Amino acid sequence: MMKFPKDGSAKMYLNSIFSDPVRMERLVDISQTSWLPLLEGLIQFTVPLSIISFIIGLILAVLTALARISTIKILQVIARIYVSIIRGTPLLVQLFILFYGLPSLGVTIDPFPAAVIGFSLNVGAYASEVIRASILSIPKGQWEAADTIGMTYVQSLRRIILPQAARVSVPPLSNTFISLVKDTSLASLILVTEMFRIAQQIAATNYEFLLLYGQAALIYWVVCFLLSVGQGRLENRFDRYVSR
Amino acid sequence: MIRIKNLHKKFGDLEVLKGIDLEVKKGQAVVVIGPSGSGKTTFLRCLNILETPSAGVISIDEQSVDFAKPVPKKKVNAFRKQSAMVFQHYNLFPHMTALENVMEGPVTVQGQDKAAARKKAEQLLAKVGLGDKVNEYPFQLSGGQQQRVGIARALALEPKVMLFDEPTSALDPELVGEVLQVMKDLASEGMTMVVVTHEMRFAKGVADEVLFMDGGHIIERGKPEDIFGHPKEARTQQFLNLIQKTDVI
Numbered sequence: 001m002m003k004f005p006k007d008g009s010a011k012m013y014l015n016s017i018f019s020d021p022v023r024m025e026r027l028v029d030i031s032q033t034s035w036l037p038l039l040e041g042l043i044q045f046t047v048p049l050s051i052i053s054f055i056i057g058l059i060l061a062v063l064t065a066l067a068r069i070s071t072i073k074i075l076q077v078i079a080r081i082y083v084s085i086i087r088g089t090p091l092l093v094q095l096f097i098l099f100y101g102l103p104s105l106g107v108t109i110d111p112f113p114a115a116v117i118g119f120s121l122n123v124g125a126y127a128s129e130v131i132r133a134s135i136l137s138i139p140k141g142q143w144e145a146a147d148t149i150g151m152t153y154v155q156s157l158r159r160i161i162l163p164q165a166a167r168v169s170v171p172p173l174s175n176t177f178i179s180l181v182k183d184t185s186l187a188s189l190i191l192v193t194e195m196f197r198i199a200q201q202i203a204a205t206n207y208e209f210l211l212l213y214g215q216a217a218l219i220y221w222v223v224c225f226l227l228s229v230g231q232g233r234l235e236n237r238f239d240r241y242v243s244r
Numbered sequence: 245m246i247r248i249k250n251l252h253k254k255f256g257d258l259e260v261l262k263g264i265d266l267e268v269k270k271g272q273a274v275v276v277i278g279p280s281g282s283g284k285t286t287f288l289r290c291l292n293i294l295e296t297p298s299a300g301v302i303s304i305d306e307q308s309v310d311f312a313k314p315v316p317k318k319k320v321n322a323f324r325k326q327s328a329m330v331f332q333h334y335n336l337f338p339h340m341t342a343l344e345n346v347m348e349g350p351v352t353v354q355g356q357d358k359a360a361a362r363k364k365a366e367q368l369l370a371k372v373g374l375g376d377k378v379n380e381y382p383f384q385l386s387g388g389q390q391q392r393v394g395i396a397r398a399l400a401l402e403p404k405v406m407l408f409d410e411p412t413s414a415l416d417p418e419l420v421g422e423v424l425q426v427m428k429d430l431a432s433e434g435m436t437m438v439v440v441t442h443e444m445r446f447a448k449g450v451a452d453e454v455l456f457m458d459g460g461h462i463i464e465r466g467k468p469e470d471i472f473g474h475p476k477e478a479r480t481q482q483f484l485n486l487i488q489k490t491d492v493i
């Protein structure tokens with residue numbers, strides 16, 4: 001249950017901040033000294049974790065999509081099971097299994113690599129559906145035109161099909177990437193000192209939770225905003241060869 | 245140049261080609277006509293192994309493939325290189341310019357040097373009358389221009405045989421002439437061609453032989469003036485009456 005103070009203490013709290021110069025100063029102080037460590041967490045862990053996981057995830061996704069499309073039954077089945085498991089279990093549970101669970105089997109993985117594995121597997125499963133759909137959306141005639149000029153399967157994919165599928169995939173894959181950036185905050189729970197964990201650590205020392213989490217949220221938002229700007233540019237680039 | 249023996253093609257239970265025999269000499273242009281669903285497209289696609297025939301032997305030049313047993317992929321690819329297909333709906337690569345479309349085969353498949361391939365592609369595009377459109381994307385070209393790029397793309401591979409599947413039937417009437425002209429030029433340069441088309445003008449002017457297909461068989465074959473002038477078979481007559489009436493040609 002959410003509880004709102006009925007006695008007007010929320011208003012008093014805000015009043016107390018704005019009318020109390022000492023408290024104001026303390027908040028401004030904490031805020032100023034927090035930016036740097038937060039951004040460090042962003043640059044050192046959040047960004048690399050996102051980028052590395054996305055790249056590995058995309059490779060997994062293309063392979064999984066191709067396996068799903070292929071006529072080889074066993075590949076189809078493996079791909080289906082993989083996607084089903086990843087989509088059917090919570091990301092946080094997957095991370096916990098990787099980091100806290102596997103040591104029981106004698107497999108110990110450091111926080112960062114464990115997070116990379118978890119997020120890559122996740123992106124791989126979700127993005128594979130996007131990529132599968134966009135490959136299937138390319139007209140059959142494109143495969144045939146590639147065949148008739150003598151291309152092999154791999155050449156057709158690399159030169160003809162995937163470049164066109166990429167254009168169709170940009171909006172949904174941008175979604176995947178933006179979600180991933182935000183999801184990396186879950187890595188705080190397996191001890192990766194990414195941005196949100198640093199926010200937690202700072203807040204634990206001064207109890208200014210609202211301030212610190214608010215600051216973290218603001219940074220996530222700015223990053224995601226920049227990403228959606230990038231998405232727009234990418235779409236424009238790809239659209240140069242279609243009439244609008 | 246082309247020799248086909250007892251070619252069969254089944255789609256599941258549906259037998260679309262029921263034993264086609266054909267011989268085409270080097271430099272000949274053969275036009276295939278016939279009602280919708282008679283198997284013309286399927287026949288052409290078998291020649292390029294875009295469809296795998298159920299049975300029969302196809303030879304082009306020195307190479308021969310027997311479809312009685314599964315054909316290895318390598319052999320299919322090698323065989324395919326001898327012929328090139330021009331599609332009814334062009335099937336240009338939309339993410340590449342006209343020039344890139346034409347260069348793609350020579351560079352990616354044949355491993356030619358880029359500069360040389362570019363020069364040749366420019367010559368081919370000039371030859372089909374598109375010297376000033378090399379850097380346009382397909383969506384910036386008219387249907388007739390796209391189809392001419394399609395022809396240049398096929399020619400870039402220096403095939404021994406050109407296959408055309410109704411290359412003008414998706415075009416507005418005023419654009420048909422420019423494409424037919426390019427094909428006419430090719431024929432007069434001695435290219436071996438198999439053309440599915442109902443363009444009577446083209447068939448009469450260019451074809452060395454006309455085949456009438458119906459129900460998966462070649463019903464009648466002969467010189468264009470004979471087939472169009474005095475067809476022997478009733479079914480050919482019927483078909484010709486029909487297309488003359490509906491003014492398809």
Ligand SMILES: Nc1ncnc2c1ncn2[C@@H]1O[C@H](COP(=O)(O)OP(=O)(O)OP(=O)(O)O)[C@@H](O)[C@H]1O
Binds near residue numbers: 260280283
């Ligand atoms: N991939 C396929 N699977 C199943 N049936 C097919 C396939 N391709 C063609 N057919 C069938 O084969 C028959 C011949 O088709 P085809 O396209 O060769 O005819 P066509 O003579 O080219 O006709 P049109 O003049 O309409 O182009 C048709 O009945 C068609 O439905």
Ligand SMILES: [Mg+2]
Binds near residue numbers: 284285410
């Ligand atoms: Mg057809």
